[in-house]
Amino acid sequence: MRHTAFAAVLALALAAGAPPVLAQSGGPVPASELARSVDIPFEAFTLDNGLRVVVHTDRKAPVVAVAAWYNVGSKDEPVGQTGFAHLFEHIGLFNPTENLPGGLMEPLRAIGATDWNGTTWFDRTNFFQTVPTSALDQALYMESDRMGHLLGALNQERLDNQRGVVQNEKRQGDNQPYGLVYYSQLEALFPPGHPYRHSTIGSMADLDAASLEDLRQWHRDNYGPNNAVLVLAGDIDAAAARRKVQQYFGHIPRGATNGPAQADIPTLAARIDQQMQDRVPNTRLYRTWIVPGLLADEAADLQVAASVLGGLASSRLDNELVRGEETATSVGTGYQPFHRIGMFTVTVDVKPGQDADAVSRRLDALIADYIANGPTEDEIARTVTSTLSGQIQALEPVGGFGGKAVVLAEGELYADDPGFYRKELADLGAVTPASVKGVMGRWLTRPVLATRVDPGEREPYVEAADSRPAPAPAEPLAFTPREPMPGVGPMKALDFPDVERARLSNGMEVIYARSTTVPVTRVAVEFDAGVAADPAAAPGTQRMMLDLLTEGTTSKTAVQIAEEEERLGANVAAFASIDRTTVGLTAVTPNLEPSLDLLADVVRNPAFRTADIERRRNQQLAAIAQEKSSPNGVGGRALPIVLYGPDHPYGRAWSGLGSTEAVQGLGRDDLTGFHQRWIRPDNAQLFIVSDRPLAELTPLLEARFGSWGPPAAAKGSKAFDAPIPAPRSRIVLIDRPQSPQSLILGGLVLPVTGQDDLVTLNAANEVIGAGFLSRINQDIRETRGWSYGLSGRVNPLERQTPYIVTAPVQSDRTGESIAVLIEQYRSFLSDRGVTAAERERTVNGNVRQLPGSFESSANVLNALRTNALYGRPDNYWETLAPRYEALTAGQMDAEARRVLGEARMVWVVVGDASVVRPQLEALGMEVEVREAR
Incomplete structure (x- = not known):
């Protein structure tokens, strides 16, 4: 049975809006306390033309997110018109409207819009931008012109142009390693005629065949206000929003009545094993099932099931195949919920030199055992806390790809409820080992699609036609001009948070700014190192050293570090730019103190155990091979050396992965030596942004870093005196x-x-x-x-x-x-x-x-x-x-x-x-x- 008591506490916490309690250093606060921060108050109304509007007020910055979501995606495309939803998104985003002959991009840039874009997926098309409050009227004018005044500006030349852009978007994705797998998976998983059987990007042939009249009809059928949700989130209230939305959108007539395509959850008749080849360095294994979608009661259980199996850093597959048996270099499991269906996918990158058939059999056995026995209470608790932490962080911005506007729009579009996230969180809190086991038994014991991609030559690529038939003539459409677009009002100047400083007893400088929107603290311990500090004779040293910081300390193993992060809803990550090396922490503030304990342990006490070194070496060698198989990776490895020469600190692959030969030769002394030269308090600054004041944070930082002294080894230095090759066009x-x-x-x-x-x-x-x-x-x-x-x-x-x-x-x-x-x-x-x-x-x-x-x-x-x-x-x-x-x-x-x-x-x-x-x-x-x- 489910933990109904926890679900009730979670729901109560969401409604109460009480400030979170603070954990003591001894352990994390309950997930129910974290849930108090997940609250998005909103008001909703509907215009006479059917446009649904959701408003959320957030006064932290003088900006408003404007998001228009249309209940149409690639699942709604008929046979022969695959890719039309995405193609029309491009037309709406990048082409003129009837009253904006120069298009929307130039005025959006001129008003200072941020996070502006458009996307298409199986179930929806959306357009979004975050704009200064004083430019909201102009943004609403533009968005309403896109909705109700687009067709008269669409002509054959503009269609042909965006067709070419979309086909190049397809080529760009297809050109990546494993870039053709998704197409074959969809065709195998779904029967002919199923709405989810084709990819959102569509086929080259269907894109070639798209006519101007086809696209006009697509807009008439799908882009009416009665098929849309408009979300305004930010520096606005519902009363003002109602006036403005009525002013700019109220005149647009209702469009065709659109019922999004229905789709069942197909079950394969028997297991399918399909094998492909690609120009990749290692074999990759996939296991995929079609399962219920985001509105299903089972969604939370499927999400938890995926996280425990292969999503968490401490996942079952990580512990068995990567850290334990070391037959894989990376694993992953994800549950991707769509409106009508969901996809549950497992991936495993087989370690070079291993028997891929044996790894495949072992993978199936591990999945079968997990389905039969289910997760533990602790695994579920860690998943729930990690998920809540991610949700809290995602809700900090009002718009963009994942802010508050997205949560509200998805709820209204798919569930007719902007507050649907509350049900999702309550369902998450109600998950138990028995409920996950039951859901997996219902859905993951069905026949699976097992895909294997081996290194080899690709199948011939299906390109666009060399030439298309002459387009059928299309009559221009008449339109009635609107009133001129409104201007931009007086702008509020930027008020950047005040910067404060402190210094720990060992001399480390603390640089701080306050941000109180969500209870999150971000810390960066930054060292003057970076990829430029990598030894010229051993590039890749720093990357391996950094990866090993979270693989084990003198008191914790990699699994223990990962489990601690998950219990706390924290993330400790070590990474490098070209000039700086950083160990960062993101933590929900209620769990800050134990999270800082973990950060300090990772920075100060790396173990560099032999077994961990060998495992990370193999993973880094695999990453180098992957980098050499991707166009961006190949180019990124070559260009710095061409520009700066091999002797300059900047003349190396900026990913920091280094060379195969150097990584193969690294020993423990190389790694500990690098750590002692560069990862030290006299080479560091400490940056922090938090909802807690600096006066409260300084003692916490002092307790964990103040006693840290520099090692006896000399501090590292970078020499930039190597000559740079003279510019030469070639x-x-x-x-x-x-x-x-x-x-x-x-x-x-x-x-x-x-x-x-x-x-x-x-x-x-x-x-x-x-x-x-x-x-x-x-x-x-x-x-x-x-x-x-x-x-x-x-x-x-x-x-x-x-x-x-x-x-x-x-x-x-x-x-x-x-x-x-x-x-x-x-x-x-x-x-x-x-x-x-x-x-x-x-x-x-x-x-x-x-x-x-x-x-x-x-x-x-x-x-x-x-x-x-x-x-x-x-x-x-x-x-x-x-x-x-x-x-x-x-x-x-x-x-x-x-x-x-x-x-x-x-x-x-x-x-x-x-x-x-x-x-x-x-x-x-x-x-x-x-x-x-």
Whole structure:
């Protein structure tokens, strides 16, 4: 039976809204106490045209999240029209409307929108943006024009353009390792005609066949207000929201009545074993079942079942296959709930050299044993606490991909209840070992789809047609213009949290800011090291050392560390940027003290046990092999060495994984030596953002870090005196056969550092390279349709900073794309500098986005860390608005020309040499062909 008492406490806690109690250092607070923070008050109403509106008030920042969700996704597509929902999302997001002939992207950027995007999945299509409060009327005008005034602006040219972009999005996903598996899984799991049988991205053939009239009818059938939910969350109340929504959306007529496709939960007649090949370094095993979806009573049990089996860091499969038998390098289990059905999937990456058949049999045996015996009470408690911690953190922002607006919209769209999350949490709290075992017995004892992907040559790729039939003529649609779009009201200036400082008795500096939105504390113990500190003769040393910090301390094993994190709802992670090494903690504040105990133990007392070293070595070697199989990984390994040379601290793979040869040779002395040189109190700063005041936190930090003294070993230092190769325009082609897309990376080392003033340069670069509206993205993506998206960015480092262009393009346009990029930069840096309109859009966008840029404690923490890295004052972010407003187009041009010069970039291309080499040689540049290293 279920823990009904706990469910009642959970529901009561949600309603009470009482402040959480604080745990003593002895242990965590109950999950029911954490649940008190999961509360999203809302009001809801419906317009006469059927538009459902949900409003949540959150005054922490002068911003409002605007989210429009449509009850249509790929499951609603008829045969022959796969990919239409996603294609139309692109049209709605990137193309003009009847009253906004320039589209929505430019005004969204100009008003300082953050988190703006659109997505499509099996069950829904959504558009969202977070905007300054004073720009809400303009955002609602734009969103209502997208809903009710789009069709008259849609023409054949715009359809063809977005078709090309979507097909390149498909190529980009398909080009990844294991990128074709999902298609085969869906076809095997679902019978013909089932709504979930095809992928959301669709087929190349159906996208080729999409006509203008098809897309017009798709909008008429699915995009009416009566098929939508609009959520406003943030600096607004329900009364004001009702007036504004009625003003902007009330005139839109009801659309067609749309009943989302029904779908049963299919059961395979018998187990299916399917085998595939891909250009991957190791065998991957999958086990997949179709199970109930998000509205089912079993959803919480399935979620817990997946977490315990392979989702938690201490999961059953991790402990048996990765840490115990060491026959796998990674495992994962997930329950993905959709509206009508859910997918329960297990994945195992077989360790190179192991018998994949034996691992497959062992996996089946472990799953069968788990289904037969179920989880323990402790495993469930850890899962519930971890889930609640993640939910609390996710609810800090009002919008984006996972904030409060998303929770409310999903509840209303699928369950007709914005507060559906309360039922989900109550169900989670009611889970027991018996209930999980019962649900697994009902659903996971059915026949499974067992997929195996082995290293080898891929199947031939199904490309888009070389040419499509001439489109049928379509009559233009008449439309009635609306009133002009409203302007933007007075903006509130950014009020960045006050920065406070303290110093521990051992000299460690504490840099603090307060954030009280949710009861979460974030800590970063940061060391002046980073990938640049890796030994030149042994790249990958730091990565292995960092991974081993959470694999065991002198008093805890890896399993004990993971279980402690889960009981506390905390996460301790060790990671590195190029210039800094960080051990971070995210904790729910009620459990802060025991979470800090764990952080301090991980930082100060690593065990570096021989068995852990060997296990992590094998995992890192597998990660290197995986990196060498992916286009981004291959390019990311090559470009830094090409730019900086092999002797420079920045001239190594910025992932930090290092080389196979170096990692194979690392011993315990190498790892302990690195830790003693770099992970030490006299090389550290401590950053913290919390809802608790610094005066309460300082004693807690002192008790755990104040007595930490530096070791006898000399502190590490980085030497940046190695010469950097002179810029020379050339192409380095890395052959990756069977790639439907090429990854182009252009690079140039700039005569500036991250500690220089880069405000003017970044503003100028927004015009040519950074962001959706940049010239290179507009040209190659939006005009030509050759890419899903590309950018050119100043990548600030503490020392010599690089400029990097990233451009994934379809293979047959690789050479032309480089030619376009070269010409775009040449003209921008000579005769086609920043225009008045580009300057105004850039300045307005950067000024207006500031108040919404630090909505979450994670953003505030990152701001503190970057200020320290680049030597900025504490009030740096508050100084930016007047600086942007004073910029002129001439100043932006002058700075871009001074720093970028002639943009003599070296180009690294990862693609199929048999296809792209002739294109590159036709450019008249030196071409060097390499294998992936």
